[in-house]
Amino acid sequence: MKLSASILLLLSTSITTLLSSAEINIDLLSWDEAYEKADKLINEMTLDQIADITTGKGLFMGPCTGVTTATTNPDFPALCLADGPLGVRGTPFASAFPAGMTMAASFDKEMLRKRGEAMGAEFRGKGAHVQLGPGMNIARVAKAGRNWEGFGEDPFLSGVAAAETIIGIQSQGVIAAAKHYIVNEQETNRMIHSVTIDDRTLHEVYLWPFARSVEAGVGTIMCSYNKINGTYACENSRVMNEILKDELNFKGFVHSDWLATHSTTKAANNGLDMTMPGGWIHFGGALKTAVKNSKIEITRAKDMARRIVASWYKMRQDENFPSIKMNTNNELKDPGTDVQGDHAKLIREHGAASIVLLRNKNNILPLTSKSGIKKIAIFGTDAGLDSGRKNNTSCGVISQCNKGTFIQGGGSGGSNVPYIISPLEGITKRANDLSIEVVSSINDGKTSEAASIAKTADIAFVFAKSYVAEMKDLSHLKVDNNVDKLIQAVADENKNTIVVIHSANAVVMPWENHPNITGILWPGLPGQESGNSLADVVFGDINPSGRLPITIAKKETDYPADVSSKFEFEYTERLLVGYKYFDAKGIDPLFEFGYGLSYTTFNYTDIKMNMNNITNNNINTQVTVQVQNTGDQDGSEIVQAYLSYPESAYEPPKLLRGFEKIFLKKGQSNQVTFHLGKQELSIWDVTSQQWIIPKGLFRIHIGASSRDIRQSISFNI
Numbered sequence: 001m002k003l004s005a006s007i008l009l010l011l012s013t014s015i016t017t018l019l020s021s022a023e024i025n026i027d028l029l030s031w032d033e034a035y036e037k038a039d040k041l042i043n044e045m046t047l048d049q050i051a052d053i054t055t056g057k058g059l060f061m062g063p064c065t066g067v068t069t070a071t072t073n074p075d076f077p078a079l080c081l082a083d084g085p086l087g088v089r090g091t092p093f094a095s096a097f098p099a100g101m102t103m104a105a106s107f108d109k110e111m112l113r114k115r116g117e118a119m120g121a122e123f124r125g126k127g128a129h130v131q132l133g134p135g136m137n138i139a140r141v142a143k144a145g146r147n148w149e150g151f152g153e154d155p156f157l158s159g160v161a162a163a164e165t166i167i168g169i170q171s172q173g174v175i176a177a178a179k180h181y182i183v184n185e186q187e188t189n190r191m192i193h194s195v196t197i198d199d200r201t202l203h204e205v206y207l208w209p210f211a212r213s214v215e216a217g218v219g220t221i222m223c224s225y226n227k228i229n230g231t232y233a234c235e236n237s238r239v240m241n242e243i244l245k246d247e248l249n250f251k252g253f254v255h256s257d258w259l260a261t262h263s264t265t266k267a268a269n270n271g272l273d274m275t276m277p278g279g280w281i282h283f284g285g286a287l288k289t290a291v292k293n294s295k296i297e298i299t300r301a302k303d304m305a306r307r308i309v310a311s312w313y314k315m316r317q318d319e320n321f322p323s324i325k326m327n328t329n330n331e332l333k334d335p336g337t338d339v340q341g342d343h344a345k346l347i348r349e350h351g352a353a354s355i356v357l358l359r360n361k362n363n364i365l366p367l368t369s370k371s372g373i374k375k376i377a378i379f380g381t382d383a384g385l386d387s388g389r390k391n392n393t394s395c396g397v398i399s400q401c402n403k404g405t406f407i408q409g410g411g412s413g414g415s416n417v418p419y420i421i422s423p424l425e426g427i428t429k430r431a432n433d434l435s436i437e438v439v440s441s442i443n444d445g446k447t448s449e450a451a452s453i454a455k456t457a458d459i460a461f462v463f464a465k466s467y468v469a470e471m472k473d474l475s476h477l478k479v480d481n482n483v484d485k486l487i488q489a490v491a492d493e494n495k496n497t498i499v500v501i502h503s504a505n506a507v508v509m510p511w512e513n514h515p516n517i518t519g520i521l522w523p524g525l526p527g528q529e530s531g532n533s534l535a536d537v538v539f540g541d542i543n544p545s546g547r548l549p550i551t552i553a554k555k556e557t558d559y560p561a562d563v564s565s566k567f568e569f570e571y572t573e574r575l576l577v578g579y580k581y582f583d584a585k586g587i588d589p590l591f592e593f594g595y596g597l598s599y600t601t602f603n604y605t606d607i608k609m610n611m612n613n614i615t616n617n618n619i620n621t622q623v624t625v626q627v628q629n630t631g632d633q634d635g636s637e638i639v640q641a642y643l644s645y646p647e648s649a650y651e652p653p654k655l656l657r658g659f660e661k662i663f664l665k666k667g668q669s670n671q672v673t674f675h676l677g678k679q680e681l682s683i684w685d686v687t688s689q690q691w692i693i694p695k696g697l698f699r700i701h702i703g704a705s706s707r708d709i710r711q712s713i714s715f716n717i
């Protein structure tokens with residue numbers, strides 16, 4: 001259910017508590033309005049109370065991931081901060097949405113927003129004030145253990161995805177947490193390593209999504225575990241005070257990642273506003289003492305509290321916010337805490353829209369009644385549910401296990417998993433509708449059994465995964481369990497072998513040029529409706545439109561950066577992250593950033609541009625292109641705009657600066673428009689410490705991927 005802001009305001013806000021699992025639309029306060037209210041409350045607070053609301057109660061204190069202490073007179077509640085970025089974790093009757101990386105592959109702004117709204121509604125229903133997400137660290141290293149939580153290797157895509165997610169979450173009156181700030185791009189030595197990074201790269205690549213999050217009004221930002229230039233993120237004045245609060249004008253609060261606070265005075269004075277999980281280490285009593293000893297100004301302590309209270313007012317959490325219902329008993333069904341609503345439908349739709357079709361030789365897909373297929377074979381542990389599992393509730397509420405099909409990564413980025421529709425179940429259901437027989441062997445090790453079954457089928461699906469979890473980077477990019485061998489064995493016996501890869505990382509595909517491998521699908525980490533989303537694409541109900549938010553290289557060593565085991569290391573590739581490095585060095589990837597196939601074809605014509613308002617600080621470049629569906633099926637195209645800067649700017653060959661998803665019926669044609677303004681055309685000038693538009697010849701390329709440019713146009717500034 002969707003209520004407009006005005007209707008909602010006319011009705012009493014108490015109606016929001018009745019709609020615990022349905023999306024609402026809260027009319028958020030401006031920061032100015034929120035600060036005005038916050039000031040009143042803060043001015044009545046004692047130093048004890050300020051310490052209470054800026055300090056978590058400690059690890060495992062209650063049902064939330066983190067919780068602060070409530071105050072009375074003036075009254076301020078205990079804030080519940082809850083994992084994670086793809087749904088509510090640690091409590092039953094909540095949904096498992098597709099992972100960030102997977103949603104990024106949809107290149108669909110509206111879906112990203114809707115997913116945010118649905119997640120926000122679930123956190124609100126559980127009484128969680130803060131959703132600990134979205135993650136927006138850049139997939140700099142293909143093996144990084146938390147790439148799946150973010151939105152891929154490109155800052156522009158990540159920025160759009162982060163902003164849409166945040167606007168969606170916060171429309172439900174739940175504070176979104178942009179994380180992990182900043183340069184937290186690997187798990188190895190994550191609590192101690194120091195990243196050396198130059199100012200321009202920091203701004204143009206890693207800060208970009210956080211800057212878009214601040215523009216979207218994000219309520220809180222989580223500082224990360226690592227050090228930057230030798231100083232911990234959570235006590236780093238340059239990144240918190242200078243960049244975040246002064247340069248970006250961030251008005252919300254900074255809270256620490258769990259156990260990422262290392263000091264009292266240094267942390268507070270350099271910009272940390274709340275410590276998590278707290279437990280009076282560093283803040284709390286220590287904060288009070290530091291204020292009493294004039295190590296921390298009382299004005300700064302009040303500023304910390306004000307930022308927290310203002311975020312709370314901004315989301316209107318003072319108006320009938322639901323009480324905390326983070327029930328940890330999975331078997332106790334309390335209807336009041338079931339917040340799933342009809343989100344399963346959304347999850348299925350989003351999962352399907354995020355599937356990337358990497359190969360479709362001889363138009364083997366979709367399978368329809370006309371395909372003449374009588375028998376499908378399905379292989380791989382990743383196709384099914386683990387046989388040792390008593391039920392289909394995956395790994396219970398802990399959301400950290402690697403059993404059966406892979407739908408979400410492990411650790412704090414996971415969620416409750418109410419059930420899983422496995423690929424085997426999803427495909428079998430649809431195959432039965434078409435009277436197609438399904439045979440299977442979902443055991444990775446039984447290659448010869450698989451080979452002999454494959455021989456008897458018209459088409460064979462082999463499922464592979466690359467499991468990832470927090471705290472551990474991958475040691476290689478091969479699929480798990482030596483499934484490469486299973487794929488090879490099946491392909492040797494079946495000339496229509498389709499490989500399906502559940503991963504959020506690139507994997508190497510040593511079997512890629514096997515002539516019998518006619519199809520490759522990358523559904524990423526699709527959440528609870530995995531098998532249904534996949535079947536929707538395989539059987540042609542949904543025409544695939546997902547695109548790669550990362551580069552899939554031919555070999556591991558082609559990538560610009562690897563996990564470092566050093567305690568101090570530099571981001572030496574600088575601006576050449578992901579496809580920008582492959583472009584600059586002339587390395588052919590296996591599948592490039594932005595790549596993905598459709599069951600139909602699109603043609604691009606008539607590029608035109610219009611430029612106006614060129615003043616020192618204002619420019620609007622409008623580029624239009626005509627796109628036509630020239631195939632024989634309806635479908636959506638992801639139209640991408642890449643920018644080439646003048647050579648004198650020393651930028652990578654091209655950078656994504658716009659994308660639009662457009663649905664076209666067969667034969668239909670429509671115009672797509674991109675606006676490139678000051679933000680899209682600027683580079684970070686280290687000397688003047690501002691964004692400037694360089695002078696010279698620019699080019700805008702419109703295409704279907706970073707290497708499938710269909711139309712280009714140049715202009716001078």
Ligand SMILES: *[C@@H]1O[C@H](CO)[C@@H](O)[C@H](O)[C@H]1NC(C)=O
Nearest residue numbers: 196197198199228229238239
């Ligand atoms: C880190 O050090 C480099 C090199 O001295 C400097 O350019 C950059 O601004 C510093 N960044 C931070 C966040 O301290």
Ligand SMILES: *[C@@H]1O[C@H](CO)[C@@H](O)[C@H](O)[C@H]1NC(C)=O
Nearest residue numbers: 331389390391392393395396
């Ligand atoms: C589901 O399986 C889990 C783990 O095997 C078990 O703890 C739980 O009791 C099961 N629930 C039901 C309803 O069977």
Ligand SMILES: *[C@@H]1O[C@H](CO)[C@@H](O)[C@H](O)[C@H]1NC(C)=O
Nearest residue numbers: 390391392393418419420421
């Ligand atoms: C298993 O999943 C189905 C949906 O496919 C759901 O209806 C059922 O309740 C789940 N069973 C358990 C024990 O969770």
Ligand SMILES: *[C@@H]1O[C@H](CO)[C@@H](O)[C@H](O)[C@H]1NC(C)=O
Nearest residue numbers: 491492493494495496515516
């Ligand atoms: C492809 O599959 C067919 C069986 O359909 C098999 O005879 C042939 O040897 C396979 N090709 C290769 C290169 O393995």
Ligand SMILES: *[C@@H]1O[C@H](CO)[C@@H](O)[C@H](O)[C@H]1NC(C)=O
Nearest residue numbers: 602603604605606628630710
């Ligand atoms: C596609 O567009 C090109 C121009 O970019 C044109 O030459 C070609 O005829 C078009 N093809 C179809 C099938 O419309």
Ligand SMILES: *[C@@H]1O[C@H](CO)[C@@H](O)[C@H](O)[C@H]1NC(C)=O
Nearest residue numbers: 611612613614618619620677
């Ligand atoms: C210049 O930009 C402003 C807002 O950015 C817009 O209202 C105005 O119409 C533009 N003028 C021209 C000539 O395009």
